Amino acid sequence: MELISFILSYFITKDLSIMTAFICWPSEQALELQRSARVAGVRLTVVSELRHSAPMTTSGYFREAMLLDLNCPDTHFVLEKASRSRVLNKRHSWLLLHNSSAEPALVEDTLYAYEILPDADVVWSSPDSLVDVYKTKPNQPLLQVELGLSRNSSRHELLSLWGALPTAVTRRRDLRNVSLKGISVVTEPDNFKGWADLRNRQIDTFPKFTYPLMMLLAQDLHFRFDLRQVDFYGVSHNGSFDGLVGHLQRREAEVGLASLFMRHDRMQVADFFSETCVLACAFIFRQPSRSAVSNVFLAPFSAGVWGASACVAASAALLLVALRRLRQHTRVSTDLQLFTLLEAVTFVLGSLCQQGFHRTPPVTSVRVVMFSTLLTSLFVFTAYSAKIVAILQTPSTALQTIDDLVRSPMTIGVQDTTYKTVYFLESPEKSTQQLYRHKILPQGERAYHSVVDGIARVRTGFFAFQVEKSSGYDIIKQTFTEREKCSLSEIEAFKPPLVAVPMKKHSGYRELFASRLRWQREVGLMDRARHMWLVSRPRCEAAGTGFVSIGLIDVLPALQVLALGAIMSVVLLAGERGARMLQRQTAHSTPASY
Ligand SMILES: *[C@@H]1O[C@H](CO)[C@@H](O)[C@H](O)[C@H]1NC(C)=O
Numbered sequence: 001m002e003l004i005s006f007i008l009s010y011f012i013t014k015d016l017s018i019m020t021a022f023i024c025w026p027s028e029q030a031l032e033l034q035r036s037a038r039v040a041g042v043r044l045t046v047v048s049e050l051r052h053s054a055p056m057t058t059s060g061y062f063r064e065a066m067l068l069d070l071n072c073p074d075t076h077f078v079l080e081k082a083s084r085s086r087v088l089n090k091r092h093s094w095l096l097l098h099n100s101s102a103e104p105a106l107v108e109d110t111l112y113a114y115e116i117l118p119d120a121d122v123v124w125s126s127p128d129s130l131v132d133v134y135k136t137k138p139n140q141p142l143l144q145v146e147l148g149l150s151r152n153s154s155r156h157e158l159l160s161l162w163g164a165l166p167t168a169v170t171r172r173r174d175l176r177n178v179s180l181k182g183i184s185v186v187t188e189p190d191n192f193k194g195w196a197d198l199r200n201r202q203i204d205t206f207p208k209f210t211y212p213l214m215m216l217l218a219q220d221l222h223f224r225f226d227l228r229q230v231d232f233y234g235v236s237h238n239g240s241f242d243g244l245v246g247h248l249q250r251r252e253a254e255v256g257l258a259s260l261f262m263r264h265d266r267m268q269v270a271d272f273f274s275e276t277c278v279l280a281c282a283f284i285f286r287q288p289s290r291s292a293v294s295n296v297f298l299a300p301f302s303a304g305v306w307g308a309s310a311c312v313a314a315s316a317a318l319l320l321v322a323l324r325r326l327r328q329h330t331r332v333s334t335d336l337q338l339f340t341l342l343e344a345v346t347f348v349l350g351s352l353c354q355q356g357f358h359r360t361p362p363v364t365s366v367r368v369v370m371f372s373t374l375l376t377s378l379f380v381f382t383a384y385s386a387k388i389v390a391i392l393q394t395p396s397t398a399l400q401t402i403d404d405l406v407r408s409p410m411t412i413g414v415q416d417t418t419y420k421t422v423y424f425l426e427s428p429e430k431s432t433q434q435l436y437r438h439k440i441l442p443q444g445e446r447a448y449h450s451v452v453d454g455i456a457r458v459r460t461g462f463f464a465f466q467v468e469k470s471s472g473y474d475i476i477k478q479t480f481t482e483r484e485k486c487s488l489s490e491i492e493a494f495k496p497p498l499v500a501v502p503m504k505k506h507s508g509y510r511e512l513f514a515s516r517l518r519w520q521r522e523v524g525l526m527d528r529a530r531h532m533w534l535v536s537r538p539r540c541e542a543a544g545t546g547f548v549s550i551g552l553i554d555v556l557p558a559l560q561v562l563a564l565g566a567i568m569s570v571v572l573l574a575g576e577r578g579a580r581m582l583q584r585q586t587a588h589s590t591p592a593s594y
């Protein structure tokens with residue numbers, strides 16, 4: 001039969017193989033449809049009780065074909081149900097059969113009550129025409145587009161029609177000046193001075209960043225926003241959200257003009273259609289100089305070089321002592337001019353420190369040993385001092401990982417935001433959790449600062465601040481000197497989720513908006529907004545100019561050794577005086593006892 005073969009061709013050329021037919025045909029005709037569907041490889045469900053059809057859902061893995069014969073009684077039950085559960089969408093391809101005409105007035109009359117939005121795929125089929133229908137908004141007139149084929153068209157003609165037909169997004173880009181409800185967030189209304197005010201970039205960055213993109217979208221798709229403004233992004237209380245997400249959840253607004261974290265709980269109640277940027281959070285701090293976290297004087301050599309130097313020194317000392325022994329065996333008189341063990345140790349230490357020795361024994365073998373020891377220590381010393389200068393002058397990389405931060409004596413602060421603790425607690429990284437427990441939790445509320453205060457403390461040093469990077473760098477650009485900018489480092493503790501623009505669940509504009517925002521990203525409009533609103537890390541312009549001045553902290557170990565020596569000498573002096581006094585007393589008192 002001609003009608004049945006047309007229906008199957010229609011759906012098969014659209015690559016659909018699951019079909020639901022709402023029909024009230026005589027049984028032999030319905031059987032014929034089932035038989036042909038089986039032959040064509042289409043899984044068919046026939047519903048003849050239109051009044052009590054099964055519930056429909058928008059979710060599912062496959063696209064489905066829906067056939068509705070408008071000549072049946074009770075078709076409005078099916079359309080009503082489909083409209084209410086938003087099944088008139090992209091995933092379901094509807095074919096409405098009418099036995100005589102596709103008069104615009106008749107189509108309008110039949111379908112005016114239903115939500116056939118721009119994402120719908122609904123085609124009205126009469127014996128001699130095929131009409132694609134949708135509307136820009138509920139309660140607007142239907143837009144009807146003649147597709148130019150009739151029921152006696154061949155499969156080949158259908159295929160070439162689908163090939164030539166632009167996508168729904170391209171065909172339906174003009175929303176004809178309808179107004180859609182939008183909702184925006186301003187969390188600090190007192191500090192709000194307009195959407196394009198670049199002075200306080202760190203306040204409400206993401207709504208301000210998203211706003212021009214959405215306005216551009218409205219211009220692009222030719223619609224208007226009916227805007228409302230709320231103070232919160234939205235937090236779940238027992239499953240029902242407040243703020244912006246709450247409005248979307250209650251379906252009071254179509255779309256949000258802000259970028260929010262795509263969190264799992266929010267995705268239950270709202271859809272996200274386009275990620276706008278990656279929001280990065282990191283610990284920003286000034287890298288402390290290497291001497292602040294470790295002893296610079298031990299750093300130049302590896303353990304192997306230290307060991308080798310010690311070996312050379314020890315063998316030189318032993319060799320000197322051995323030479324003295326040898327000399328004592330052969331010539332008794334000259335032993336005074338040679339090194340004793342203690343003298344040998346003093347000589348070796350002196351030569352390591354480039355100090356030489358007051359005596360030069362007139363024995364050639366000893367002189368050779370002394371000469372080679374002094375020469376060796378010269379090379380070692382040159383390398384050592386050069387390396388120390390290099391360490392003090394190069395920018396430090398002492399703290400590289402979260403574990404380094406946990407171990408270092410740095411104070412930690414966190415930007416005061418709604419998600420300040422959530423992502424530390426949800427982080428799968430052990431070291432991040434450890435950082436939270438050891439460094440943040442003990443401080444209580446004192447750990448949380450505003451961006452401006454936190455960055456000010458970063459500037460004075462020894463403070464690591466967890467902050468949303470672009471806000472942090474914005475303040476840094478305004479307050480840091482060039483040299484201070486060069487010492488900045490960042491460590492990422494966790495990856496926050498992407499931020500994306502939300503809209504109400506199963507919105508009919510989702511495809512349209514998503515693809516046009518993707519276009520904005522591809523042509524660079526989104527990058528432009530990002531450059532305007534999100535500050536990237538300041539470049540270090542002052543690197544390599546001038547020398548780093550050395551502070552007391554850099555030579556602290558040397559001072560400590562000096563102080564230790566001084567204390568020891570005082571103690572020894574006191575000991576010697578004590579011993580001498582004791583000796584005198586015994587010398588005076590001894591005669592009396594006789
Ligand atoms: C179309 O269907 C209606 C109702 O089922 C019927 O009254 C009418 O005669 C049919 N028209 C044609 C051309 O088959």
Ligand SMILES: *[C@@H]1O[C@H](CO)[C@@H](O)[C@H](O)[C@H]1NC(C)=O
Pocket residue numbers: 127128150152153
């Ligand atoms: C298709 O049907 C129309 C009228 O409905 C007729 O004019 C046309 O000749 C038919 N075409 C073919 C190929 O059968």
Ligand SMILES: *[C@@H]1O[C@H](CO)[C@@H](O)[C@H](O)[C@H]1NC(C)=O
Pocket residue numbers: 177
């Ligand atoms: C869109 O509609 C608004 C309000 O009805 C009207 O003021 C405006 O001129 C319209 N714009 C266009 C381009 O038609």
Ligand SMILES: *[C@@H]1O[C@H](CO)[C@@H](O)[C@H](O)[C@H]1NC(C)=O
Pocket residue numbers: 237238
């Ligand atoms: C949360 O929901 C439960 C059950 O739905 C209810 O018993 C409880 O009172 C609610 N709590 C709040 C704070 O609304």
